[in-house]
Amino acid sequence: MKSIKSLSALGISGLLAIALVTGCGTGEKANQTAGQASPEKKVIVMGTSADYPPYEFHDQSSGKDEIVGFDVDIAKKIASELGYELKIQDMDFNGLLPALQAGRVGFVMAGMTPTDERRQNVDFSILYYDAKNTIVAKKGSNLTKPEDLKGKKVGVQLGSIQEGDAKELAKEIQGMELKPLNKIPEIIQEIKAGRIDAAIIEDTVAKGYTGANPDLQFHVIPPKGPNGSAVAFPKGSKNAEEFNKVLKKLKDSGEMEQLVKKWFEQK
Ligand code: ARG
Secondary structure: OHHHHHHHHOOOOHHHHHHHHOOOOOOOOOEEEEOOOEEEEEEEEEEEOOEEOOOEEEEOOOOOOEEEOHHHHHHHHHHHHHOEEEEEEEOOHHHHHHHHHOOOOOEEOOOOOOOHHHHOOEEEEEEEEOOOEEEEEEOOOOOOOHHHHOOOEEEEEOOOHHHHHHHHHHHHOOOOEEEEEOOHHHHHHHHHOOOOOEEEEEHHHHHHHHHHOOOEEEEEOOOOOOOOEEEEEEOOOOHHHHHHHHHHHHHHHOHHHHHHHHHHHOO
């Protein structure tokens, strides 16, 4: 199981790792005092899908495998402000809300957009970042607007709002066929290999992947429905309110702006 490797790489204690990997954690397990050794510092587990630079991704440049990004920096600030010890658990995007509902993670930060459908099962913080959808395709393909996707195979991340948005588009656009995949890098590979024609991906993420793959291009499409990122919590969680306080503070102090500059503007 891949998560075992990334958990140990992140230095998660054996006990907690076993609890997480075997999936026997309850709501309390993902958000409780960290064993006997340091009873005063509570561990909080963040669930994420680290295939989404610059929000969250694996960085091996230091020699060890670390999950870094915009969301991770925000989560670290919130955790330190609220006195939690932060642990991060990586999984497929589609598994995040089930993990939250099962209590295997205490909160989710994954560039996740609050939608009415998701709100039926989880609570969300205030928005901390805004985003738009784009069409990613091979350079020169002329696939730049939703109408161009007629008769095309289009990749989307399974369980993402882009999957829902693409389903809506497919109702209007003849012969547009969806291919939902688990990880963004898989989607990018499928386009490069010509097995799909295009994908619908968020702007900042599309910018990064097309920057790294000069044979690809992206075009922003007009927004329909909710956009942006918020933190997700189990329904009724007390964390939502305290997280919101820190998020507001980070916005007011200009720290959020600095993080936006650090992760979204330098490249
Ligand atoms: N914002 C979109 C959503 O909420 C996509 C997020 C995908 N995030 C990820 N870490 N892969 O559905």
